[in-house]
Amino acid sequence: MLSTGCCSSRLFLLPNWLKAMEEASKLDPNQTLKNADKGLLQSDELYQYVLETSVYPREPELLKELREATASHPMSEMATAPDGGQLMALLLKLINAKKTIEIGVFTGYSLLLAALSIPDDGKIIAIDKNQEAYEIGLPIIKKAGVEHKIDFIDSLALPVLDKLLENPTNEGSFDFAYVDADKINYWNYHERLLKLVRIGGVMVYDNTLWGGTVALPEDLVPDDRKESRLNTIKFNKSLASDPRIQMSQVPAGDGVTVCVRVY
Ligand SMILES: C[S@@+](CC[C@H](N)C(=O)[O-])C[C@H]1O[C@@H](n2cnc3c(N)ncnc32)[C@H](O)[C@@H]1O
Numbered sequence: 001m002l003s004t005g006c007c008s009s010r011l012f013l014l015p016n017w018l019k020a021m022e023e024a025s026k027l028d029p030n031q032t033l034k035n036a037d038k039g040l041l042q043s044d045e046l047y048q049y050v051l052e053t054s055v056y057p058r059e060p061e062l063l064k065e066l067r068e069a070t071a072s073h074p075m076s077e078m079a080t081a082p083d084g085g086q087l088m089a090l091l092l093k094l095i096n097a098k099k100t101i102e103i104g105v106f107t108g109y110s111l112l113l114a115a116l117s118i119p120d121d122g123k124i125i126a127i128d129k130n131q132e133a134y135e136i137g138l139p140i141i142k143k144a145g146v147e148h149k150i151d152f153i154d155s156l157a158l159p160v161l162d163k164l165l166e167n168p169t170n171e172g173s174f175d176f177a178y179v180d181a182d183k184i185n186y187w188n189y190h191e192r193l194l195k196l197v198r199i200g201g202v203m204v205y206d207n208t209l210w211g212g213t214v215a216l217p218e219d220l221v222p223d224d225r226k227e228s229r230l231n232t233i234k235f236n237k238s239l240a241s242d243p244r245i246q247m248s249q250v251p252a253g254d255g256v257t258v259c260v261r262v263y
């Protein structure tokens with residue numbers, strides 16, 4: 001995977017890995033991945049095609065409004081990619097999720113999507129250490145009439161999960177979990193979520209391809225992406241050998257890993 005001169009920051013999936021690496025070695029790594037976009041498909045045009053054909057036409061109006069309200073935020077690229085979000089909404093519907101947990105809310109794109117996808121008496125525990133960003137999306141969440149489904153907790157996520165686990169009635173009580181926060185803690189979240197999510201429940205992890213950098217040699221990766229890249233590589237490897245789950249690594253958004261708890 002690499003970005004080529006023709007398409008600026010976009011990452012490419014090329015059929016021939018060696019050729020791709022040869023191309024990558026010609027690139028300035030700071031130029032290549034600094035602004036790596038979310039699409040991991042073959043070209044900008046193909047990703048745009050997917051968004052315009054299958055994602056945007058079905059995106060609920062208020063979700064679009066929230067996406068647009070986030071666009072002017074200096075960290076707007078952190079919001080869940082609409083194609084990854086669409087997959088998440090599908091999974092929520094497929095398993096009739098009612099009780100869910102989200103780690104990493106930002107302005108609330110994935111949160112509003114989840115709230116729109118669960119029944120009226122469904123509940124989402126949504127955790128983020130930064131309430132300020134959530135305030136941007138909150139008026140739109142209220143306008144959508146789904147605020148009553150959300151319990152927003154302004155905190156680091158790990159202590160909240162540990163607190164939930166102090167009460168045995170929470171064990172295996174969640175249908176679904178979405179993780180989109182600090183990469184260094186993904187395995188810590190996974191261990192706790194495996195206790196909180198029921199057998200047959202789903203855990204979704206965002207950014208598991210981290211802009212394509214997981215498949216690049218370290219020297220081609222911009223410094224500010226190196227640490228998360230290593231954490232992500234380690235996490236992906238650990239997930240792949242975890243017998244407690246069935247999983248699929250999906251190249252949607254920035255890489256979405258879907259896990260089902262099997263025991
Ligand atoms: C990528 S953004 C989440 C994007 C969000 N899912 C969306 O669709 O817009 C990551 C968020 O995780 C939060 N975060 C990072 N580390 C955290 C931690 N240890 N505990 C709780 N929140 C954390 C950040 O404040 C940030 O809002």
Ligand SMILES: O=c1cc(-c2ccc(O)cc2)oc2c(O)c(O)ccc12
Nearest residue numbers: 077078079080180181182183207254
């Ligand atoms: O560029 C980012 C950065 C993050 C990020 C950084 C630090 C944290 O503690 C949490 C998240 O997350 C991102 C993300 O989820 C995404 O889809 C794209 C870009 C980034």
